[in-house]
Amino acid sequence: MPSDLVLIVDIRQSATLIGDYVAGLDQRGFAADWMRRDATAFRLLLIGEAVTKLSPEIKTKLPDIDWRGMISLRHRLAHDYGSANFSVLWEIVSHDVPRLSEALASL
Template sequence: MSRHESMVRLRHMLDHAREAVAIAKGKTRDDLHTDRILNLALVRLLEIVGEAASRTLLDERAQHSDIPWAQIIGLRNRLIHGYDSVDFEILWQIVNHDLPNLIVKLEQIVSSA
């Protein structure tokens, strides 16, 4: 994989993280139980963030060690393989607390490329 392809993956992470935050805006934690479309959308967007993270170059990951790569990729694996036991409290915390910080870091990387 080339550096260009790795940057494309970082942009995918950024775009899908932004979309998850935007979709959750104005919603509540309880909406995850009552709004099936919200639930499915957030899970899928986080799966894509994790998949894109897993496809970035190892050198790129090492260069940006402040990004929790293992946790992002691990979340993707948990969502895919543990689809029947997703903890919506954790999912909500990730979308509302972790993704905004990730977005800032990804914006810095992408803008400097």
């Protein structure tokens, strides 16, 4: 099992890459660019997978983060990608991912 530090570095790297993927896009541009959508969805899936392995101590230190939501999103992307709502993904990458990255940097 990877350590919390390794998992946090992985999550932050995925968050940074997501930021790179969506830089310069608005919601309409994101919806129209299947390659960036797929790359972003893959990184969200990786974040959700890493979150499943984080220790309860880390999650307790950041109670305002929706850990369960990230895991649920991971399951949806892994098992039912076709049902992914790209408007919802846009909201996640626009608001939740930067907030997550900032929170993890505070540890």
